[in-house]
Amino acid sequence: MDLAEARQRVEELRRLIEEHNYRYYVLDQPVISDREYDTLMQELIALEETYPELLTPDSPSQRVGGAPREEFNPVRHPEVLLSLNDAFNEGDLLDFDRRVREITGGEVSYLIEPKIDGLTVALTYIDGVFSLGATRGDGQVGEEVTANLRTIPLLPLRLRRPLPYLVVRGEVYMPKAAFARLNAEREEAGEPLFANPRNAAAGSLRQLDPKVTASRNLSLFVYQVISVTGAQVATQAAALDFLAELGLPVNPYRFLARDIQAVLAEIKAWTPERRAALPYEIDGLVIKVNDLALHPVLGATAKAPRWAVAYKFPAEQATTRVEEIILRV
Numbered sequence: 001m002d003l004a005e006a007r008q009r010v011e012e013l014r015r016l017i018e019e020h021n022y023r024y025y026v027l028d029q030p031v032i033s034d035r036e037y038d039t040l041m042q043e044l045i046a047l048e049e050t051y052p053e054l055l056t057p058d059s060p061s062q063r064v065g066g067a068p069r070e071e072f073n074p075v076r077h078p079e080v081l082l083s084l085n086d087a088f089n090e091g092d093l094l095d096f097d098r099r100v101r102e103i104t105g106g107e108v109s110y111l112i113e114p115k116i117d118g119l120t121v122a123l124t125y126i127d128g129v130f131s132l133g134a135t136r137g138d139g140q141v142g143e144e145v146t147a148n149l150r151t152i153p154l155l156p157l158r159l160r161r162p163l164p165y166l167v168v169r170g171e172v173y174m175p176k177a178a179f180a181r182l183n184a185e186r187e188e189a190g191e192p193l194f195a196n197p198r199n200a201a202a203g204s205l206r207q208l209d210p211k212v213t214a215s216r217n218l219s220l221f222v223y224q225v226i227s228v229t230g231a232q233v234a235t236q237a238a239a240l241d242f243l244a245e246l247g248l249p250v251n252p253y254r255f256l257a258r259d260i261q262a263v264l265a266e267i268k269a270w271t272p273e274r275r276a277a278l279p280y281e282i283d284g285l286v287i288k289v290n291d292l293a294l295h296p297v298l299g300a301t302a303k304a305p306r307w308a309v310a311y312k313f314p315a316e317q318a319t320t321r322v323e324e325i326i327l328r329v
C-alpha cells in the first residue's frame, strides 16, 4: 500500500470509527460488535504508525493521548459563562415569570430541561473539529482541559456537519454507577472517598494526566449554543435539536410549557422516584424562556441571566436538612 492508498484508507477508517462511536455512545444503537470496532481501530493505529505523516490530533486514535501537564493553561471564554438564580418554590417561579412578562410585555413560553449535577464546560469546534475545551472557572477565565475532555467517548472529535465556528456549553458528569464503582475502588485502596458524583466529576476532569480522566467514565450533556457562525436558531428547543443533529450529546428530556402554570404542573411530575430512576444525578430543573430573541431583551445581572432560573428540588431526607442547617450556622 503506498502513501496515497494509506491516506485514503485512514480517512475511510476515521469516518467509520466516528460513525460507530456516534451510534454506540450517542444513539446507543451500535451496528457492529466491539471486536469489529477494535479491529477497525487497530488497523487505523497501525496505518498511523506506518505513515506518521498521516497522524492528526483529531484522529479517533488520539482520544487518550497527550503527556501529563504541569498545570492548566487559562482560557478566556468568548462570553461570560453566568450561573443561574435559584427558585425553591412556586412563589419564586411566579416571581420569575412576572418579571419576565413585565420586561417582555407579553405571554412567554418556557422550555424545561433537567439540571444535570456536574460541572460546566465550554467546547470550541473550528471547521467542525473539537479544538478547545475549558472549565467555567470564574465565568470569564477557565482552565484548558481539552486533552481530558477528548477522553469522553460521548464527545465528538468532529461534528457531523462542518461549521466554521461553534462554541457550546455543557455539563460533564459522572453517572451514578461509575461513581459507586470509583468510590468502591477508593475504599478498597484506602483512599478518601468522593462526597458525590459532582465532586468526583470535577476531580476527574481537572486531572493533569488524561489517562486518569479516561479511567473515570465521565459523560456529557450539551445544552447551549454560546457562539456560532454559519447557522442560527430561533428557540431553545430548536437549539437542542441543532446540537443533537451535529452529533453532540443532548439530554432526551425537554418540556415546552406554554406558560408558567404549565411549568408548575410539569414540575410536579418530577417525583423523587423518577429522579432516582435516572442513571445520573440532577439537582433541579432549568426553566428557560424558549424564544431566543427575548434573551437579549431580558439580559442578565452581573451573576445570572433574567431569561432562565434553576428550580431546585426540595432536599429529600431530614438528615440533609439538618446538614444544611449546620452548614448555614
Ligand SMILES: NC(=O)c1cc2c(=O)c3cc(F)ccc3oc2nc1N
Residues within 6 Å of the ligand: 081, 082, 083, 084, 113, 114, 115, 116, 117, 118, 120, 171, 223, 224, 286, 304, 305, 308
Ligand atoms: N446543569 C444543567 O443541566 C444546565 C445548566 C445551565 C446553566 O448553568 C445555565 C447558565 C446560564 F447562565 C444560562 C443558561 C444555563 O442553562 C443551563 N442549562 C442546563 N441544562
